[in-house]
Structure formats: C-alpha cells, structure tokens
Amino acid sequence: MVSSTHCEFVVPPETSCLAHLRKLVTDALNNASFSPAKVNLIALAVDEAVANIMEHGYGGDSGRAELQGAKIAVLLDLTPELLIITIRDKCVRFDPRSAPEVDLKEQIKTKKRGGLGVYLIKRIMDEVNYITRENSENELQLVKYLDDSSGTAKSNGLGLKKAGVALAVLAAFLIPALGSGTPGVFRHQAASGGLYYG
C-alpha cells in the first residue's frame, strides 16, 4: 500500500453523478488495505452522504437557477492507519448526526422509506463528524480505521496509538479547508500531484 494518498473529486448536486462517484472512490481505494467488500461499503457510505446533501441540502432540485455551478467536494485522505473522507458543500446545513435513530420495524409499519442512509453510514464508518465553517461551508468527515480491531476502540476506550490517531483526525478536521475543487468536473489527484482524470 502507498504510504499516503490524497484524492479529490468534485460533483454537481445531481444524483445522476452518484454511480460515477462510487467508481472513482472504489478505484482510489483499490490499493488500500481494505478488502474489496469493505471498499464497496465505504463507497456506499460516500454515496449515502452525498445523496443526502443532494436531497436535503439542495432539495433534490439542481436545476434551480441559484444552484447553477453548485458543487460538492469529496476528498479522500488515506494513511497507513486510517482513511478520512471529507465532504464539503455550501448548501443548507444537514448534520447527519442529528438524524433520529432508525427503528426499522417502526419504519416498515409507518411506510417510511427515508432515513436509512445515515443508518448505513453509522454502521459502515468508525467516526462521523460535522461542522459548519464561518464561510458557510459545511464539512462532513467520515473516518475508517484500516485496522479492523479499532472497532473495539469505540466501545472499550482508545489505546495510546488510537488516541494519537484520533487527535490527528481532530486536528485535520479543525484546520480550515485548503481550497475546493474545480466546479462541475470530476478530479482525481494522487499524492504525487498528478492529475489523471478530469
């Protein structure tokens, strides 16, 4: 596995772009230490998060004039220990952590189909963080540890190594954004700075 990789994709708020985004995420994680099954689930988590922004943030109507040129940025930062996915937008704030817990049986009973995206994200990823910056940019951060045993960290407390990683994640989250991607196009940028998709 490469020591560190950074990829960045930018999509318009249109659900027709989701399949393409999933493929880019899957391809970007092919060299990571995740199993193919886990990569598929991580791509699903990204799909769910971005689809939520499209639906709740942009109201599922990207054709509105004020949304022309709107974009959602997806950044992947892969280190030997963890994957940090950062999703940025400037639409209506939607903090998935504030979504009510899903009761599937009750949901079936009440014929409600929505709300499952956050349910899946929380089951796939190890951490979900969300902030809104002063420039009105919303930032959702999804974290996945490469070491499966880290799952115990959530319930049994963090060890020193995990605590260090958690602090690094927190620092990365609190440092202001370094800039967003090119609007309206997909961009895939490797650690080397090479631009080979766009």
Next chain:
Amino acid sequence: MAKDDFKIEQEVLPDKGVVLLRLAGYLDAYTFEHLEETIADLFAKGHYKLLVDLQNVEYISSAGAGVFVGTLSEAHEHSGNIVLMNPTANVREVFELGLDAVLPGGRGPRHRLGSALILFRRTAILAET
C-alpha cells in the same frame, strides 16, 4: 449514468398471482423511483404478492432498500408480501448491515425460485394470521 442502467422485468407466476420482478443494474438515489413507481402500479392493480429477483442487481443504496421498507407494510395489509431472493454479494453485504432482519428473504444467501416461493407462502401465511 443513464437511467436505463436500471431495468425491471415483470412476470406473473402461476402461483396465486405472485408477480416476479427481475431487477438489473444499479438501484440508487438516481434510479429508485423506477422501482417505486413499478410497485405502486402493481399495488394499484391489486398485485400485493411480489417476488423480487436481485440476481443482476450490482449495487443497492438506502434509496433502493428504502423502497422495500416503505412498501412492505402495504403488501402485508392486503395479505401479500415482498420477498427478496438471489441477492448478489454486494447487495447482501448491504442487507447484512441490519436490513436483513426486516426484509423477507434478504438474509438468505441465494434462494432459488422454489425455496423463495416457499418462504413467500410462509411469510404470507404469517401476515394473514
């Protein structure tokens, strides 16, 4: 992605009016409305016993799974059911995040049509009691 990357074939089975839906492609936030409209149309025609073959579904997100969650109760109310069969590995992994506990057939590895129909009859009987 073109919307025709998700397709549905329908077949009325000679088994007490069970309708077999063969789905193919990507079932996500872009394509789920096709499935939602198809099921609504079948319900409107009085078909509440649906067998859904997922053998050729390469991907499913919460939007797709949500269609089954949102329509299952109405099927039950009309002595019907929605039974899923043949989930691919990708789809099964999504169901195993918790949805398989509530979606009939979603837990099974690879149901053949016969065993899925048996499951359908059992759950339909349970729904009627």
